[in-house]
Each structure stands twice: as C-alpha cells, then as structure tokens.
Amino acid sequence: MSKKLKKTLTIGSSVVLLIGAIFIYLVIKDDYQMIEDEVASYYARTPDIAHIEIDGQYALALYERGDGQLQFHAGVMELKKTWFGWEFISATTEDAERNPQYIELTHFSIIQQAFFPGVDSVTVELKNGETYSAPIVKGENTYRRWFYYSDTEDLAGAIVTRYDKNGDKLSEVKVPDEPNEGLSGTVD
Template sequence: MSKKFKKGLAICVGMVLLIGVLSIYLVIKDDSQMIEDKVHEFYWTPIPDIAHIEIDGKYALAFYERGDWHAGIMEFKKTWFGWEFISANTEDVERNPQFIELMHFSIIQQAVYSGVDSVTVELQNGESYSAPIVKGENTYRRWFYYSDTEDLAGAIVTTYDKNGDKLNEVKMPDEPNEGLNRTVE
C-alpha cells in the first residue's frame, strides 16, 4: 500500500472514531447534566448551586444560586453538540418578585418561605396557572412561571398555605427587568 493511501485511511478511521465518541457522549450524557455543566463553566467561583432545570423542547432554563447572595436564570438552546448559552440574569437574592425577560422566555419568580404550599398565577387575559415550587439541594425555595408566547406583565400571583388559605397576593410589574441590572446577552 502507498503512503498516501495509509495516511488517508488513518485519517478516515480517526474521523469515524471521533464522530463515534462525540455521538456516544451526547447520547449518554443527559441534557440536565450538560446544562448544569454549562452553568458551572460560566462561573469560576463561587460555583453555582442548581435549584432547577426546566427543558422546553429545544430551549432550557437553569435556575441557580451563587454563594455570594445572587440568584440567576440562564437560558440555553439545544444544538447538535449540546446546549448553547443564549442569555442570563442574576440578581441579589431577595423575597421580592421578579419579572424577567430573556431572549426566548419571559419568567416571573419569587423566593418563598416554607409555609407556602401552592402558587397560582393569573395573567391579564384571565387565564390561571399553577406555578411549581422548586428547591435545589443547597438553594432556597422559589416558585416560577415562564412562557415564550404569553404576556406576563401585570400578572397576579397568589400564594396559599397547605389548608388553601390565601397568604399573599402580588401584582407583577408592567415592564420586565424593572429594577434589575445584571442581564447578560
């Protein structure tokens, strides 16, 4: 065999192996773990604690907290090679509700204390939704609601205790990111 043929064969075999390894990596490693790794790549220190990852088709949201009293949301898009960062917002941890608009999603969220058992979000169009309450291993409890199509401006959020008694009612601002100053695009 000629040297050119051997070299070409070696390159072809190498490419097939590389494609095979990448394919196996993408199939075996689950989406949530890939997203968590991307969040950790974004911050060197302190490493964020993931509160929740929400995957919605080819888009995802990662809710996280950092040890320096900041909480954030990162938005990702699925690509052939994993998840690509789109935009993010990080702010001081507080109990005030936030209305955040990223590139693909609008999100409303708030930290809640342990007495809150359920949360209802009523949009200006009259539709009501139950908002999930999540808590990561080392994060505070929070409720959130997001949409890529609905207007979340002026939504009314009501929290209830385990007996169904109303604890609090809050109206979201009319403008997203009001008072927030750490949006990254």
C-alpha cells in the first residue's frame, strides 16, 4: 500500500471514529443533563435546577442560585436544541419576589413566581378570557414556584389567582402590561 493511501485511510478512520463517538455521546447523555450542564456553565457557583421544560426544539430551565448573602435569585434560561446539544439563547436571573414576574425572552414569554407553603394551586387567566392551571414545581434544593409560558399567547395583563388546599382564594394579582418591567438581569 502506498503511503498516501495509508495516510488517507488513517485520517478517514479517525474522522469516522470521531463522528461515531460524538453520536454515541449525544445518544447516551440525555437532554436534561445537557441542559443542566449548559445552565451551570454560565455561573461560577452551580445553580439548583427547579424544573426543565422541553417544548420541541426549545427548552426552559427554571433555576435558583444564591449570592452567598442568604439571598436567592430565581432564574429562567431559554435554550435551543442543536446538533451538539443545547445552546443558550437568553436568560434572566432576578431577586425572588412575591409578585409575579412577566418575562419576555427570545422565543418564549413566561410568568413565574416563587412562593412559600400554603398555596396549593394557581390559575392564569389571559386577557382573551382563557384560563390555565399553572404547574407548581420544586427542585431538590429550591423553593416552590409556579410558572406559565407560551410562544404564541400574549401574557400581558393576565390575572394570576392563588388558592389554598381547600380551594379558597388566597390572592389575585394582575401581571404587568409590559414584559421585563423592573427586571435588571435579562441577558440576550
């Protein structure tokens, strides 16, 4: 065999092995772990993941991180699926508040709120009159929070109602008409 043919076969074999290794890595490593890794790559101290919501080729990661001063920040990161995993699109990390946050990211709009015990269910009524139940999530080391997101619906001015376990109304809050109002940590 000529040296040129050996060199070509060696390089070709290496490329095929590399592509195969990448494919196996992506098949074995699940989407949730890749999303957690992507979120963690943006912070010096790894945040605690409260929930990951995958919607087709896009995902939302709800997370919390402390600042070392006994204050925690609630964050939302928006990601897009690529050939090599999940890629950051936009995010916001804000001081956790008792008022709902209306956040507009690149692909999704989201309403969220961290809260403490006593709330059993949350509904979101949009301006068009449609009402949805908002999921309540809690990660291993995070506070409970509810969220509602959409890539098509207008969330401005939505009415959020919180209920206790008996179905009694605890509070009703109107979401701001403008997204990202009062938020300082939005990153694009």
